[in-house]
Amino acid sequence: MSPMSSIVILITSIVVFPNIDPVISSFPAFQICKTNTECNSNSCCLLKPSRYAIPTCMPFQQEGEQCRVNAETITTNLTYPDNSEMEVINISFILCPCADGLSCKNGICN
Numbered sequence: 001m002s003p004m005s006s007i008v009i010l011i012t013s014i015v016v017f018p019n020i021d022p023v024i025s026s027f028p029a030f031q032i033c034k035t036n037t038e039c040n041s042n043s044c045c046l047l048k049p050s051r052y053a054i055p056t057c058m059p060f061q062q063e064g065e066q067c068r069v070n071a072e073t074i075t076t077n078l079t080y081p082d083n084s085e086m087e088v089i090n091i092s093f094i095l096c097p098c099a100d101g102l103s104c105k106n107g108i109c110n
Helices: 003-016 020-025
Strands: 043-047 056-059 074-079 085-093
Parallel strands (some): 043 085
Antiparallel strands (some): 074 085
């Protein structure tokens, strides 16, 4: 590919896709956390079950939603591909607990 072709492709992509930022910014902002105290009173610090997941504040499970019976919090060190590390203290894993006033029975918040 000639240098001129590369310039034409670059200019065309700038003209055709001028508003990429609004699309990206329309996704919800997630608050990264290391402990539950960094989240508001309606949410917990949650580590989802995926490789290299980053703990984020997520809402407590509501009535009728799934829950984990007898779920324990976790305290551990997380390591990422860029060799960065994060210590998390007493955070939830997979699902947040049920909201205040609810309990987890048979895997459902009641």
